[in-house]
Amino acid sequence: MTVVVQPSTGALSGPANWESIDWLVVSQQVKRLQRRIAKAAKDQKWGKVKSLQWLLTHSRSAKLLAVKKVTSNRGNKTPGVDGEIWSTSNQKLSGAGSLRRRGYQPKPLRRIYIPKSNAQKRPLGIPCIKDRAYQALHLLALEPVSETTADPNAYGFRPYRSTADAIAQCFNVLCRKSSARWVLEGDIKSCFDEIDHSWLAESIPMDTCVLKKWLRCGFMDKGVLQYTKSGTPQGGVISPTLMLMTLQGLEQCVKSVCQRSDKVHVVVYADDFVIIASSKEVLINTVKPAVERFLSLRGLRLSDEKTEVAHIDEGFDFLGFNIRKYSGKLLIKPARSNCLKFLRTLTQLLKDMRAESAATVIRMLNPKIRGWVNYYRHVVSSQIFSTIAHRIFWMTWRWAKRRHPNKSASWVKRKYFCTVDHNHWVFFGREHISLPVQILFSPTSVSIERHVKIKSLANPHDPTYISYLGNRRRKGFRTSAAVIEKVLA
Numbered sequence: 001m002t003v004v005v006q007p008s009t010g011a012l013s014g015p016a017n018w019e020s021i022d023w024l025v026v027s028q029q030v031k032r033l034q035r036r037i038a039k040a041a042k043d044q045k046w047g048k049v050k051s052l053q054w055l056l057t058h059s060r061s062a063k064l065l066a067v068k069k070v071t072s073n074r075g076n077k078t079p080g081v082d083g084e085i086w087s088t089s090n091q092k093l094s095g096a097g098s099l100r101r102r103g104y105q106p107k108p109l110r111r112i113y114i115p116k117s118n119a120q121k122r123p124l125g126i127p128c129i130k131d132r133a134y135q136a137l138h139l140l141a142l143e144p145v146s147e148t149t150a151d152p153n154a155y156g157f158r159p160y161r162s163t164a165d166a167i168a169q170c171f172n173v174l175c176r177k178s179s180a181r182w183v184l185e186g187d188i189k190s191c192f193d194e195i196d197h198s199w200l201a202e203s204i205p206m207d208t209c210v211l212k213k214w215l216r217c218g219f220m221d222k223g224v225l226q227y228t229k230s231g232t233p234q235g236g237v238i239s240p241t242l243m244l245m246t247l248q249g250l251e252q253c254v255k256s257v258c259q260r261s262d263k264v265h266v267v268v269y270a271d272d273f274v275i276i277a278s279s280k281e282v283l284i285n286t287v288k289p290a291v292e293r294f295l296s297l298r299g300l301r302l303s304d305e306k307t308e309v310a311h312i313d314e315g316f317d318f319l320g321f322n323i324r325k326y327s328g329k330l331l332i333k334p335a336r337s338n339c340l341k342f343l344r345t346l347t348q349l350l351k352d353m354r355a356e357s358a359a360t361v362i363r364m365l366n367p368k369i370r371g372w373v374n375y376y377r378h379v380v381s382s383q384i385f386s387t388i389a390h391r392i393f394w395m396t397w398r399w400a401k402r403r404h405p406n407k408s409a410s411w412v413k414r415k416y417f418c419t420v421d422h423n424h425w426v427f428f429g430r431e432h433i434s435l436p437v438q439i440l441f442s443p444t445s446v447s448i449e450r451h452v453k454i455k456s457l458a459n460p461h462d463p464t465y466i467s468y469l470g471n472r473r474r475k476g477f478r479t480s481a482a483v484i485e486k487v488l489a
Contacts, residue, residue: 017093018089018093019089021064029061030062031461034140034144034461035461037053037056037144038459040052041144041148041205049145049205053142054207056141057101057137057138057140057207062140063097064096066096066099066136066140067086069136069237070136070237071129079110079129080107080109080126080127080131080132081107081128082107095133101207104210106214107127107128107131109218109233109235110127111123111125111126122234125235127236131214135236135238136237136238138206138210138238141206142238142245143241146158146241147159147459147461148461150245150248151249151252152457153166153169153266154244154268156244156269156271157244157270158244160469160472163319163375164378164451165453168451168452170267170274170332173267174312174325179263179312180262181311182279182280182283183309183311184275184288184308185274185310186274186291187272187306188272188295188301188302189300189301189302189304191271191300192232192243193230195230195231195246195299195300196299197215197216199246199298199299200215200246203245214236215232243271247271250268251268253291257286258277258287262278263276264276264277264282264287267318272319275287275291312324312325317335317337320335320375320376332379333380334376334379342372342388343391345368346365349364349368357429358416358429358438359430359435362427362440365392366441369440373385377446377447378448378451379448380448385446388443389442396427396440400417400427418437426439427440452472455468
């Protein structure tokens with residue numbers, strides 16, 4: 001059965017099944033409305049924005065696309081408090097049909113905790129699958145507005161942007177001899193948990209009634225219903241965009257209280273930011289009070305432990321990178337703390353897999369090593385990659401020797417290490433003689449490549465930038481922020 005999409009509203013006609021849906025046509029209909037929303041937001045025609053958002057959130061095409069997004073991402077098999085997931089075609093189609101505003105009432109979130117690097121735990125709120133789909137539906141209507149009005153140098157939780165773009169911007173504003181030399185490293189304390197609900201309801205351009213229901217639905221923790229009076233839950237589909245729009249205007253706020261001679265620049269990634277200025281006094285006496293006033297209106301505050309002022313010659317850590325000038329030359333390297341943490345992770349993994357085969361160990365190690373190396377391949381990392389490779393070799397050698405304490409070193413080398421391109425110590429393994437050999441990925445095999453930063457004003461919902469962003473995607477620039485969660489979590 002062919003699925004037909006009406007040009008005006010994107011509604012589907014006919015008793016279609018999930019497999020027969022033409023997703024290209026559905027996506028084109030949604031993008032057409034998104035571009036109209038972005039244009040209206042750029043022209044500040046907020047009444048038209050609201051009308052177009054209503055049209056999009058009630059269209060059949062947008063509902064199907066929202067269901068497709070939440071049933072094909074990594075969390076598609078994670079249930080909420082109701083224990084439901086949509087895995088079959090009938091469930092997905094009926095789920096899309098159930099996304100109606102009238103009578104909609106979200107269920108409480110399922111609270112889980114994940115460990116943080118500082119030995120604390122980060123709370124996550126997992127909505128039910130229907131609530132995730134409804135959030136994804138409204139995100140389709142809200143994202144064109146957030147991308148149009150976002151700060152030029154905000155890089156977190158935005159399509160086509162990554163940590164590499166934020167670090168490249170830091171390099172651009174700090175690399176010259178005449179660049180400002182003082183940096184305010186800012187961190188917002190419990191950003192997701194403390195955003196004021198009243199401010200969100202008054203300032204976010206979306207369906208206010210639905211937004212209030214999401215904010216006040218509460219969460220289930222150990223079988224007890226807890227009500228929420230502030231914040232937006234980490235784990236919600238729309239929460240990152242709400243946080244992004246909460247910090248919208250920070251760059252303009254800072255620049256409005258400073259003079260041009262202060263050489264002020266702002267780089268924001270999620271709830272972390274750096275503000276660069278020509279003097280320490282400007283940052284402490286002018287910039288920091290302005291940031292605190294800006295955040296207090298939204299119910300937020302700076303973290304005293306993580307907010308500090310540093311000179312570029314001393315260096316500072318941002319998003320897992322160390323940024324510092326050595327004798328006037330700016331070098332960006334992997335942060336020492338992240339290197340040590342990565343090595344500790346690999347050490348613990350090998351310790352836990354003492355009884356596994358070499359092929360199984362390699363299968364577990366390779367994704368971690370490759371992901372960590374690719375995250376840092378745009379900066380000055382060659383020497384650190386060599387050091388990491390050397391440490392990994394000794395880890396695997398100790399792992400192999402521990403398995404065969406009564407065998408000689410030459411026997412262990414023949415069993416677990418082979419020669420590849422003049423390297424005689426490549427760790428390898430094979431599950432069965434009929435299966436191919438697996439080789440441990442080497443950090444030194446990755447070449448260093450300078451990242452080309454995205455244009456600050458690039459908007460995926462503006463037809464002007466469609467060709468530009470398409471070329472970046474074809475060239476392989478990463479567009480997702482998920483990698484930072486794996487490296488820095």
